[in-house]
Amino acid sequence: MTTPLTKSQLIDGKLVGAETTFASHNPATGALLGHAPDATKADAETAIAAARRAFDSTGWSTDKDLRLRCLRQLHRALDTHREELRELTVAEAGAPRRLTHGPQLDEPIRNVPYYADLLETYDFTEDLGEVESRGERHHRWVEKEAAGVVAAILPYNYPNQLALAKLAPALAAGCTIVLKGAPQTPLTTLALGELIALHTDIPPGVVNVLSSSRAQTGEVLTTHPDVDVVTFTGATATGRRIMAAAAGTVKRVFLELGGKSAMIVLEDADFTKAAMFAAFTICSHSGQGCALTSRLLVPRAHHDRIVELVAAGLDQVRVGDPTDPRTAMGPLISEAQRDKVDGMVRRAVADGAALVRGGERVDPGYFYRPTLLSGVDPDSEMAQEEVFGPVLSVIPFDDEEDAVRIANNSAYGLSGAVHSADEQRAIRLARRIRTGTFSINGGNYFAPDVPFGGYKQSGIGRESGRSGFEEFLEEKSFARVAVARERS
Template sequence: MQSQGQASTDADAGTSPADRKLLIDGQLVATEASFPSVNPATTAVIGHAPDATVADANAAVAAARRAFDSSDWSTNVELRVRCLEQLHRALDEHREELRELTIAEVGATRMLTHGNQLDIPIGIVAYYADLLKNYSLTEELPEIESRGQRHRRWIDKEPAGVVAAIVAYNYPHQLALAKIAPALAAGCTVVLKGAPDTPLVTQALGELIAEHTDIPAGVVNVLSSTQVAVGEVLSTHPDVDVITFTGSTVVGRRIMAAASDSLKRVFLELGGKSAMILLDDTDFATGAMFAAFSICTHAGQGCALTSRLLVPRAHHDEIVEQVAANMARVSFGDPGDPKTYMGPLISERQREKVDGMVQRAVAAGATLVTGGEKVDPGFFYRPTLLANVAPDSEIAQEEVFGPVLAVIPFDDDDDAVRIANNSIYGLSGGVFSATEERALAVARRIRTGTMSINGGNYFAADAPFGGYKQSGIGRESGVAGLEEFLEHKTYAAVIS
C-alpha cells in the first residue's frame, strides 16, 4: 500500500516543469512532460525530472553518431585528457551540492557519500584522465618473415564507437562515472540513461558536462525517462555499437537478447547473491560484526554485498547471536544525520519486494531472528536476520536488495565451497580465517569476480569489477574497464 506522500507524487506526474534538463547534442533541452523524484526517507517530492521520449532517445543517438563519425574526438587524445580533467574539476567544485542531492534522492547516508556514493566515484574520472596520458594505444608485435620478406606488425587500439550506458538507482554516481569516464577516455561517444528512481542526480552530471567542460556537442548525451521504450531504443538502435548496463539479471538478459540482432558488444554488471564464509578457526566476533554491518550498507541495496553468511554448523547458534547483537547496533533513520549508518530503501515497491521475500522465507522454514518489519515514515526496513536457511531456498538463491542476511550452516571447507558456488550468480564474496593461506585456498575455489580476505577492501578506481556466471559480462574500472571500449585492429606492412 502506498503512503500518502507517494500517492500524491503519482498524481503530480507530468504536471510540473522539470527542475533539470536533458543533454542532447550539446544543448540542455526541456521536455513537455516531467515526472516526480521522491525522497525515500520522507516520501516528499524533491523535484521533477525531464521525461524523455523515444524521439529524444533517437536524437541523442544521432548526435552521438555524428560526434563520433565527424569530429576528432575519437583521435584527439589531448582533448580527451583535458575534458576529463575539466569534468573531474567540475565534480569536485560541485561536490557538496551533489552530496546533498544524493542524500535526498538516493537515500544514501551522509557517511556513505564520503565513500562509494560520491567521493570515490569522482576519483574515477581523474584515474582515467591520468591513465590515458600513459596508456599506449599502439602495440608492436615481433617482426616475422613471410614469402621471403620481412613484415612489421602492430596493433592499434581504437574506440568502439557509440556507447549506450544504462545505470541503476542504487549508486548512480559510481555507475555513471565508471561507464562514461573510460568510454570517453577510449574515444567513444555516449548516451547515458539514468534510473527513473534517481533521475536528478544523473541529469546534474549532464549539466556539469554542458556548462563546465569542452566536451564537444554530441559526445555525451544524458537522458532520464519513465518510458521502457526509451531503453529499448538504446539497446536496439543500429547506430549504437556498445551497450553497458548495470541492473537486474532479468533485465540484462532482455538487453542481451535485444542487442543480438545487430551483434552489439554488450557489457553487463548484474545481480549477486554473494557468500561470506566464516571458517571454523576464525574470530567469530569479528566476522559477525563485518557481516551485520556489511549487509546494512545502503540498506542492502548493493549487488556485491554478501547476503549469505556461511557458518560452521557446530557454531551456528553462537554466530547468529553475535550477528543479531551487531544488527541491533545499526543506526537507521535520517540519512542526512552524520551518525546514521543505514538509510531507507529506494521505494515502497522495493520495500514490498523485500518484505515479501522475508515472509516467504519464514513460511518456508527459516528462523526470523530479528527485523522483518517496515518502519514509517519513509521506505525504511529494519535490519533482518534469518537463521537456519536452506541453501536451495528462494531467500538463499534470489537477490533481495534489502538489509536481509541469510545464515546457512556448513559441515567443512568443501561443503562451504559447494554452497557458495550453488548460485546462478558469481559477483563477490568473502572468507574469514585465522590464516590468510587457508582463507585464500577456499576463495580460489569460489567462482566469483571479487573476493575479500579477512575483510580486505578491493574497491577502487584501478580494480576491475564484474562477475562470473549470470552476474554479468566484462569488467568495470581499472585498465580492463578502459579496454571494454576499445577495438583491436591488427596491421602488417612489408619492410622495404
C-alpha cells in the first residue's frame, strides 16, 4: 500500500468525511498509511441521533426477517472483501499475515453467521405458566426485546474481532449502534462501515461508524442520554472512567478490560511443550492481547530448567515484516507503546528481575524483541500491571497452594492456563483460579460461541456466545388474568 488511503465515516446511511482528518501510520515501517476523518462532538451527536431515530421510528428492532437478511448480506460482503481487509489489517494493526487467518480476521468474520443462526432459532418469549393469586388465575410470561441504542468503543489490537463481536450480536438483537474505531487503527474499522453502506440493506441510522482522535468524541458516546448501552474494550483505567461517566444516565455498561493472566506449570507437566506454548503465546500479536498469559508460574525446583526452555522457544520466534507469511511476531502499535513496554522492563530489572532474553528496541518501525524476565517478585509492578507487549515474567512457586495464591494475587481476572499430566488435577486447579476463561494443556476457548470476559477489574459482562447476544436484550415481564376462581 503505497498510495495513502482515505476512508469515510458512516453516519445515518451516508459515507461522509469530517472537517479535519488525522493520520494513520504503518507500525512496521512508521510510514504514512492514510488519513481518517477526525469526528467531532457534533459528529458523534449526529450519529447518536440517527441511531435513536432508527431504533424508535423504524421496524428494525422488531423485524427479525430483515435483520437476518442484513446479517447474511454482511457476511457475504466480508467474505467477498476478505483479502482487502486482510491487507489493511496487516498494514494498520501490524498483525502478522498468519494471524489474520485466525483471530485477526478469518475467525472474527465467523461471528456474523453465528449470530444470524442464533437469531433464527432464539426464543424471545419464555412462558412461566399460571399461578393463583387474590382469587384469580394469572398467566405470566417474559419477552426479550432490543436494549436500544448501543455505543461501541474499540481498542487497536484486534480491530476486526472486537468490532464484529459487538456489532453482530447487537444487530441480531435489534439494537442500533454507533461504533467508534481506535485512533491507531481507524481505517480498518471504517472499511467495515463502507461494506455495510455499499453491500447491505441495513437501514440508515442502524449502524454508524466513526473515527476520531478526540477524547471528547468518546465522552459524548458514554454520557449522551439517548445511548442505552455502552460496550467498551480497552484499558482498565479507561473502563473506570466510562463507568463513572455512564452513571449519570444509568446506562447498561459492558466492559472487557485488562488482564495479567497466569500460566501455571505443575511439576508433572511436559516442560518442553509448556515452555514452547508460553513462549509463542506471549509473542502473539507482540503481546498486545488482554487475555495472554504474561505470568509464567513454575515449580521452584525446576525454575532454571523451564527458563532455559522458554528462552530457547523465544529464540525460535520469527520477528519481522508482518506481510511475510513466515513472520510470527510483528511490531508494537506505536512508539509510545514501545516506550511504555521498555520502561516497565527496565524498572523490573532495576527491582531485581533477571533479563534472560530481549529488552531491546528494533528499528525501523516499532519492534521490540521478545523478552523473558526470571525471578520476578509476584508483588512487583511487572507482575501486577498489564504490559501489553512481548514480555513474559517467570515466577517460582513452592507447591500447588502457593501457585493458586500467586495466580489469584491480581486485581485482574481475565484468563489463565495450567499444564499438567493429570488432566483432572489441572481441572480442579483451574476451578480455583478467579478468571473468566481458562486453558488446560493448551486448550483453545476462543470462538464465536464461547462467552469471553473476566472477573474483578477485568470487566463486566460477557462477549460472544449466547451470553454476548443477551447483553443487548432487555427482559419485560407480563401477566394477565387467566380464569377467575369460582365463587362458592
